Amino acid sequence: MPFTKSDYLGSYTPSQLDTLQSAYNEVCHILNRCPLTDENREVLARTVIRVYEQGQKDPHIIARKIAEIEELLF
Structure with missing residues (x-):
């Protein structure tokens, strides 16, 4: 999963990582993408982080916002 890498540990608390992972899993479900093998998983994970860091x-809500944007673009 994208948010269990050591890259993120120390930058986020375990609770924050849980939130990020939950949002990522939900947006993958909404978009019908495999959270482990989707070729754009890193881009999607960074998008989750961006929305989170903007205050959401x-x-x-993070997952729905990203799904709405993805559906508009593709």
Whole structure:
């Protein structure tokens, strides 16, 4: 999973990592993508982080926002 890498440990608390992972898993589900093998998983993970760092802390809202943007672009 994208948010269990040592790259993120220390930058985020375990609770924050759980939120990020939850949002990532939910957006993958909404977009019908495999969270482990999708070729764009790193881009999607960075997008989750960006939305989180802009102040949105609810994983469900993060996932819906990203899904809406993805659906508009593709």
